Amino acid sequence: MISFVKRKDLEIEKYNDCIINSLQSNVFGFSWYLDIIADDWSVLVLNDYEAVMPLPFRKKAFIKYVYPPFWLIQLGIYSNEVEDENEFLIELFENFKFVELRMNSMNSFSMFSVFQQEKRIQVLSLKQDYEIIYTNYNRNRKRELKKAVIHDLNECWSDCPTVLINLFKENVGKRVKKISEKDYDRLLSLMQVCIRKKVGELLTVYDMDNRIVSGAFFLKHKKRVTELVCSSDFKNRKNGANTFMNDRAIYKYSRNFDVFDFGGSSMKNIANYYKSFGAVDEKYIQLYYNDLPKFIKFFKR
Template sequence: MKIEFLHRDEIDDALWDACINKALNSLIYGYSWYLDEVCDDWDALVYDDYKAVMPLPHRRKWGFTYCYQPFFCQQLGVFSTTETGEALLKAFFSALPAHYTLFDMQLNVFSKPLDGLGKLRTRTNYRLPLIPVYEKIASGYNNNTKRNIKKAEANKIAAFENADPFSVIALYKRHYADKTPEINDAAYDRLTRLVSKAIKMGAVQAWGVYDEHNTLCGGAIFLTDHKNLYYLLGGADDAGRYNGGLHTLFDALIKRYAGLDLVLDFEGSDIEGIARFYAGLGAKPLSYYHLRINRLPWWLKLFKK
């Protein structure tokens, strides 16, 4: 099973994106345009003329090149149009170039590596199929979700699509920057570029939550492809949170897309309170994987455990 290592400038974008589009485990994060926006740089492993591919985002530090998981990119790993079995995964991970002295990435649900390859940790995503009619989906809401939707309605809080995504980003940064210090100004700049590119690709849905004075008090940005709606980012100010703003936003979104062959992908979470919010909308947990392969010299491993 021959797998080629290609630098970014050697990759055929049309063949690459066709593979991601047809992949059995297709995710928006794998498209070349998406990787170009979220990665500092990336190379790839390619099998049999793009029947399967594996992007390798990388950086260089202290003279060592390492693979890392970019912000705003939940899962990568192997994407395949034909198979996702053990033999294929073994071949890809065996082909990881030796010059990547550290591999620290999150892999999609079909890319669970073999035991003994490195330090493996299971992470949790939540997903909600939208193909049933709205009434069927809404019957799966828990009591807290239903109560918050009624609370929003009573307080004249409403959610609408076609909000300005950059206003949503600004609102999020104002109210959540202190809670997410790992997302620095450079990351917010990258997020803005990603959303700008996604708009050009027709792959963005932005929703806003408004009070009775038509003031934006919450919002969310979703990325879209032919299979999924991805909850990229969202939040609310104090009034929006207290009055069930995000509950009514997701209810409006679900009402809008119910009956379509799509899945709402919440992009997490392992955080108990956030997971409870997603589960309250009827979403079900699905595991994916965090793999760490450490080939660093022993004296650097002390700092990168």
């Protein structure tokens, strides 16, 4: 039986045990992570936490709806064994009239295909030595790394999170208008907690004049590393900084991890950039369900 459980009623230890021991385990499902990034969240729970589906939600005009918070790449259903995941969607659509949420790459559904959109991220296998991984970079990446040497770029793994956030705000943030100051505050809290828990690391890149030119924040979970947030200085892009940043992360993590998750995109130009490092597509499902009254549907557009 699947139950709808509010955050305040959640048995946290059982819930987090399910996340960490599940087939689909990732860092995004943990209670502490969702507490930081989501306005509110509840969970669909199978029996005694045999499987869970966390649901970030908001309320507008007395209507609750599921939404994808910033700083969240994937959620979905987490289970210790293969379950009939369709049952979760039945319960989900009974509880919410509007749903927009990314599942994880191991979730699959045989029902409600009309509410599913296939998306992609890009991942790179780290199971080989770095020297072999490097040979699979295309010539553009190798050329960019030569530029990085010429411009004397340097990596730093000990910066303050605000350094990357400020770089992001001044560059990527100006193109993504929907990111609020509250979202940036949440990102700062998230980075600080992840660093304290030793599941997050910050990499920044500086040029010869000690100006920051690129950076990223990485999440570590089991044998997978995920690039959560990254940015470069858009006004200073002829020095190979972004390629150098990703290469230094791949070099570092190839020693102890099996998968480097770029976060990636279904947008062709972004996906092709990550594939130029030798990455391949990993598919996942994004749910989009809208059963709101017509006047609210119109407002939503």
